[in-house]
Amino acid sequence: MLELKNITFQVNDEGSDKEIIRDISLTIPDDKLVVITGPNGGGKSTLARLIAGIEKPTSGQILLDGEDITNLSITDRAKKGIGFAFQQPVRFKGIQVFDLIKLATGTNLSVGEACQFLSAVGLCARDYIDREVNSSLSGGELKRIEIATVLAKASRLSVFDEPEAGIDLWSFQNLIEVFQNMREQIHDSSILIISHQERILNIADEIVVLKDGKLEKQGSREEILPSLMGTASAVPECRKNFVAKEDAQEC
Numbered sequence: 001m002l003e004l005k006n007i008t009f010q011v012n013d014e015g016s017d018k019e020i021i022r023d024i025s026l027t028i029p030d031d032k033l034v035v036i037t038g039p040n041g042g043g044k045s046t047l048a049r050l051i052a053g054i055e056k057p058t059s060g061q062i063l064l065d066g067e068d069i070t071n072l073s074i075t076d077r078a079k080k081g082i083g084f085a086f087q088q089p090v091r092f093k094g095i096q097v098f099d100l101i102k103l104a105t106g107t108n109l110s111v112g113e114a115c116q117f118l119s120a121v122g123l124c125a126r127d128y129i130d131r132e133v134n135s136s137l138s139g140g141e142l143k144r145i146e147i148a149t150v151l152a153k154a155s156r157l158s159v160f161d162e163p164e165a166g167i168d169l170w171s172f173q174n175l176i177e178v179f180q181n182m183r184e185q186i187h188d189s190s191i192l193i194i195s196h197q198e199r200i201l202n203i204a205d206e207i208v209v210l211k212d213g214k215l216e217k218q219g220s221r222e223e224i225l226p227s228l229m230g231t232a233s234a235v236p237e238c239r240k241n242f243v244a245k246e247d248a249q250e251c
């Protein structure tokens, strides 16, 4: 279980202090898929970066299973079981896709096992397993490879920041299934997704709405989702992403 207690995050923006996250207290329970949503600029990605340890809060505490991890580095948090898929994934020149997935598991993974994670995110494994993780990969390919590494890592808390960004319509359906499968197999862990997409909100156990750096609402999907329909929080273009399963890319 992850607990955020009175988290505030301030930056110095052109000489003046700007509060991006304002006194947020939030619990991400075990065995749940929680989606954080809300209008652009509400502070969602910043909150995800605070959880991953990329940023340090100005005040407040972050607890993982009761242990204070507020001052731990990103690497130490990863060791404690926080897996993070960035909104804009990082490229690793000289490293092959297979190495990246193997590194994520920390085991002597076989090529066949690594391929299963690539297939799970809708990539034709044999076309990617030996590729270098460099600028020859498109943004969408890179994004899916990164999601595959988070799946492979099987973290205590897996955080996905806008996983739909840069993903084509065909792969989007596949991605929803990936998250649904993750949710079904969840055990003593939790999934946190930052998203505007209605299809992702639809598979959430709980929804958190952030607006202007503040926690506006939190509750079960049944409680929160109806109030979001027709507001700016549920992005209308997500309807374009409703693709038939049979259109999903097959390898």
Ligand SMILES: Nc1ncnc2c1ncn2[C@@H]1O[C@H](COP(=O)(O)OP(=O)(O)OP(=O)(O)O)[C@@H](O)[C@H]1O
Pocket: 011, 012, 013, 018, 020, 038, 039, 040, 041, 042, 043, 044, 045, 046, 047
């Ligand atoms: N280092 C920084 N300096 C100044 N302003 C910042 C900094 N980091 C974030 N912000 C501002 O804080 C606000 C929240 O940003 P954040 O990226 O967390 O929003 P978001 O809810 O993820 O938005 P989106 O839905 O568009 O991805 C934005 O107005 C952003 O411009």
